[in-house]
Every structure is written in C-alpha cells, then in structure tokens.
Amino acid sequence: MNNEKVSSFKQSYNITLDIAGKSANIVKRSFLFFIFAYVFQGLAFTLFFPLLNNIFSKEFNLNETLFYLVIIAIFSIVSFIFRWLGSQFQYSKDIIEITHNLRVKLGEKIKTMPLQSLYKYRTGELNSILAQNVDDSILHMGIVSGMFFEVAIIPIVIIIATFFIDVSLAFALLIAFPLAIPIYTWSRKKTKWDKTQGANAHATLEADIIEYIQGLPVLRAVNQVGKNANNLQKSIINLREIQKKGVYGSTFPMIIMNTLIEFIFLFVLTLGSLYIANAQLSIGTLIALLIILGRLSEPLANFLAVTGVLDIMEASFKHIQKLLEVKDFSIKQPIKEPSKFDIEFENVSFAYEGTKQKALENLSIKIQDKSLTAIVGPSGSGKTTITKLIMRYANPQEGNIKIGNVDIRNMKQTTLMSYISVVFQEVYLFDDTILNNIRMGRANASEKEVLKASKAAFCHEFISRLPKGYDTKVGEIGGSLSGGERQRISIARAILKDAPIVILDEPTSALDTQSEVAVQNALDALIKDKTVIVIAHRLSTITHADNILVIENAKLKEKGTHQELFEKQGKYYAMFQAQQRVKQWNVKSSNK
Numbered sequence: 001m002n003n004e005k006v007s008s009f010k011q012s013y014n015i016t017l018d019i020a021g022k023s024a025n026i027v028k029r030s031f032l033f034f035i036f037a038y039v040f041q042g043l044a045f046t047l048f049f050p051l052l053n054n055i056f057s058k059e060f061n062l063n064e065t066l067f068y069l070v071i072i073a074i075f076s077i078v079s080f081i082f083r084w085l086g087s088q089f090q091y092s093k094d095i096i097e098i099t100h101n102l103r104v105k106l107g108e109k110i111k112t113m114p115l116q117s118l119y120k121y122r123t124g125e126l127n128s129i130l131a132q133n134v135d136d137s138i139l140h141m142g143i144v145s146g147m148f149f150e151v152a153i154i155p156i157v158i159i160i161a162t163f164f165i166d167v168s169l170a171f172a173l174l175i176a177f178p179l180a181i182p183i184y185t186w187s188r189k190k191t192k193w194d195k196t197q198g199a200n201a202h203a204t205l206e207a208d209i210i211e212y213i214q215g216l217p218v219l220r221a222v223n224q225v226g227k228n229a230n231n232l233q234k235s236i237i238n239l240r241e242i243q244k245k246g247v248y249g250s251t252f253p254m255i256i257m258n259t260l261i262e263f264i265f266l267f268v269l270t271l272g273s274l275y276i277a278n279a280q281l282s283i284g285t286l287i288a289l290l291i292i293l294g295r296l297s298e299p300l301a302n303f304l305a306v307t308g309v310l311d312i313m314e315a316s317f318k319h320i321q322k323l324l325e326v327k328d329f330s331i332k333q334p335i336k337e338p339s340k341f342d343i344e345f346e347n348v349s350f351a352y353e354g355t356k357q358k359a360l361e362n363l364s365i366k367i368q369d370k371s372l373t374a375i376v377g378p379s380g381s382g383k384t385t386i387t388k389l390i391m392r393y394a395n396p397q398e399g400n401i402k403i404g405n406v407d408i409r410n411m412k413q414t415t416l417m418s419y420i421s422v423v424f425q426e427v428y429l430f431d432d433t434i435l436n437n438i439r440m441g442r443a444n445a446s447e448k449e450v451l452k453a454s455k456a457a458f459c460h461e462f463i464s465r466l467p468k469g470y471d472t473k474v475g476e477i478g479g480s481l482s483g484g485e486r487q488r489i490s491i492a493r494a495i496l497k498d499a500p501i502v503i504l505d506e507p508t509s510a511l512d513t514q515s516e517v518a519v520q521n522a523l524d525a526l527i528k529d530k531t532v533i534v535i536a537h538r539l540s541t542i543t544h545a546d547n548i549l550v551i552e553n554a555k556l557k558e559k560g561t562h563q564e565l566f567e568k569q570g571k572y573y574a575m576f577q578a579q580q581r582v583k584q585w586n587v588k589s590s591n592k
C-alpha cells in the first residue's frame, strides 16, 4: 500500500508552476509575498521572548516594552500587507483563468490527438480529468499557496531567530521535530496512497457509471442490472474500500500529531517549572516559550492537512499530464491543401496498436474525385479501417494516403476533418435543440441555411410536427425519434457541412424499408458531386456504384463495376449470389 514515492515540496512546487503555465510568474510573485508575510510573522512572534522577559523582569522598563510592542506591531502590519498581496492571487480571476486555460488546452488535445490514443481512454475517465482533476489540481493552488508557506516558514523563522536570542530556548523548541518528521513521512505515504488510489477509483467509477447508463437497455435485456452489473459493483466496492483505508490513513497520523503537541507542552511546562524553581529561567521566558509553542503547534497540526492537499493536486496533475503528453500527429512541412478530392492509398499496411495482425496489408487503391465507391467484403476484412485511415485515425506503418495528390500527413488535422463528412449507422444526437443538432455540421450556419439543409435531408416535415419544432430539445422527446428520423438529422448535418468527401458507414442497414427509402432520398441530396465512399454489407444497395472495391483478409481482392465483377464470377459474384439466396429464402419463408 505504501509504495508510492513521497514527493518533495520542490517537486510539488514545480508541478504547481507547470500547471500555471504562462501565469507561472503570477504564482511565483504570490508565493514570494507569502514567504515575506510569514517571515515577518515569525519574527514578530520571536520578539515575544524579549518582550515578556522585560515585562516579568524585576527591572521593568516601559520604554523597552513599548519598543518591542511597536516593532511587533510593525512586523504584524507588514506581514498583513504581504499576506493580502499574496492572497490577491488566490481570490483573483488569475486562478480562474489558469483553470480555464488548462481546460481549453485539454479540450484542444482531445480534439486533435490521434483517435487511436483517444480511444484508449474511457469516456468517464476523460470526463473525470476535464471536470474534476482540473479543479483539484489548480483551484487548490490558492489554498495551498497560503497555508503551505504559513506551516513551513513560521516555525523555521521562529527557531532560527530564537537561536540569536537564547540558544537553549531554540533547542527547547526543536524537540518537536525529531518526533514530528517521522510522523509526517508516515502520514504523507498514507495520504498519498489514498489520494492517488482515490482519484483512480473515482475515474474508474465515473467511466463505469457512464457505460452502465448508456448500456442500460442492453443490460436490462440480459438481466445484468442491479447486483449483476459486475463492473459497476466492483468499482463501487473498490472506492468504498479505498475511502475506508484513506479515512483511517489520514485521521490516525493527525491524532498522533496533536497528542505529540500536547505532550511537548506538558514537557516544556514541567521542565520550565523546574528551571524556575532553580532560578535558571524567568517566568516571562517560560510564558513566552509557551505562547510561541502554541503558535508553532498550529502549523504542525495543519502541516498534515496541507500536504494532503498537495497529494490531491499531484494525483490529479498526473492524470492531466498523461493526457497532455499524448503525442499529436506531426504535420509534415510544407503544409498543403488539396484542390481535388480523389483519394489514393499507396502500398498501405496497418496494424492496430498492440496487435501483430495486419488490418490492411500492402493496400493500393484509387478513389476518383466526385465518384461513388463502395467498399465490400466479409466482416473483419478491413473496410472500416480504410475509412478510419483516411481520417488519420492513426498513421499507417507503411505506405502513403493522399487526397488530391497531397499526403494527408501534410495537412492539419482540422483541415483534413473539414474535408470529410461521415454518416454512421449509429447516430449520436446531443441533448440540445434539433436546430443546434443540425447546426453542428457548421457552427456559423444561419437559421435559413439550417432549414435548407433540413429540407434537403427530408427532415423538415417530421421536425415541424414536433411540439416546439426546431426548438424541441432532443432530451424532451426522449427516444421518440425513429432510427430513420435520427439518421436524416445526421444527414442534414452533413449536408450543412458540405464537405467534398462523404463516408457512409452502412447508414441504412438497420432501417425498415420505408425509412430506408426516406434516408436514401436524403443521402442522394448529400452525395451529389461529392467523392463518396460507402461501406456496404448488402450488395444490392451499391450495384450502381462507379467502382466497387472487394476487401478480403486485409487485402484488395477485386475491383470494378457491378457488371464487371459480376461477369468475373469471383469473390464479389459469390457474395452477391449468396445474399440473393438468403433474400429469396426470406421471401419464401415469409410467404409461408
């Protein structure tokens, strides 16, 4: 449990500056103000020794007393001013700006990072990083910057300053440290484990909850809800166990620390009384010692709480840093933009990360500009991988992919994506108005343009029938949109985007015949004058394609028009015949 390395304050400080990024100077300045503030406060407290000594001495001197009081008051005011300046950062908009900037940076990262790397994260994990970890790592910086310097600096200043006043007193103050340091290290290990594991357990639980809710209809169908939802149950129990250990791990050292402080008080009081009895110490010095010990005990007790906050920051920052360190695609120079939109694969070989099996092997294909190309082949042959690589899901290990004779590695990822619209079988609608869901195709589109796209995609009629028309929120109507209607909304999005390349990933395969006709009409509006790639299982839907690519076992097996491939009587012919037989068999059995 305690294998986590305890990081030094220097490391925590560096992490803090790392998070602050460009605002590191503001943080440094604020930290410097806090250091000054607590140095002056420590000095003010140390002056209690001579002050009280003077007050309780037989030769009481009013001028000397007033002198010390004035100096203490000045130091306290200076300390207050510095603390106020330091806190300005804590309560100012800077910290909110830093938090916001980090969130934007992470958002940008998610937007541009290779999809292969992105898909290694579960949705809930990303949610936890963006929502929770960002706040945990930065907003705490404000609390830490003030408290940390208070607990670290005041005791050091008091002890050093006391050495100049009375060496034996300084040693008396030091007695707490040999005991406090091992307690601190022990506690830090415990809290560090608790915070790191706690953050991980939270992220896993969030991911499991999201998956559970998204998959609830399926889970209900197979009776895996409630206690049978194993993953979710395990995560909930795991979090409970970590929290239990965490509570024990952070409370126990604090109790011991507080008890230690009380014993030190008693020890100093006993020893001091004996010294006074032997006339080796004045009452004033003992009172001063006890006052200062009281002031020292607070930081000592807070120390553990503050370092706990450092651990939360560090655990959160680790998650953030891991995401920020994901390498973006390098863009080859010079950056180019194609003028045509034909697509070419030149000897492309690709295996998914962590697999040896090639999903595409030495594949060379040409897709003409403004043509309709169908990709067919058995399940797992590599059809979807082809479309993923066009969108630069990952770089192929060998070969080149070009659009309009420009290598896609010479294009910015956002530019590349602006050339491509994808219509998937599964349509994702956001919990926003129907209007905004369509507008996602082009964020700056006017309402008129959205309506035009909606009409072209044959959506206008059913949207107009909704309670609030285009202003109806998807969440309000729940699942009442049919598969075909959802699909047409996604086509309207793509029409609005008006990208020159359109990828259709079996958009009609899950629809009934009536919906399929409506969606097909919408698709016809979308694909006009575009470079279109259709992934199709039902070969009867792509007989009109300009070119059909037959993929088998990661390789190009055949290519040509329906007529050419049919006459060839090869793989395509066999697949087509097999599907026709199934169709006839279905018709026969439904007639019975």
Ligand SMILES: Nc1ncnc2c1ncn2[C@@H]1O[C@H](COP(=O)(O)OP(=O)(O)OP(=O)(O)O)[C@@H](O)[C@H]1O
Binding pocket: 352, 353, 355, 359, 377, 378, 379, 380, 381, 382, 383, 384, 385, 386
């Ligand atoms: N993310 C992934 N990680 C590892 N292997 C993958 C991944 N995605 C796909 N594969 C594998 O790559 C091969 C090609 O998959 P691909 O999805 O391209 O096939 P497909 O022809 O589109 O199949 P289907 O028609 O069933 O959708 C398959 O063996 C598949 O298991």
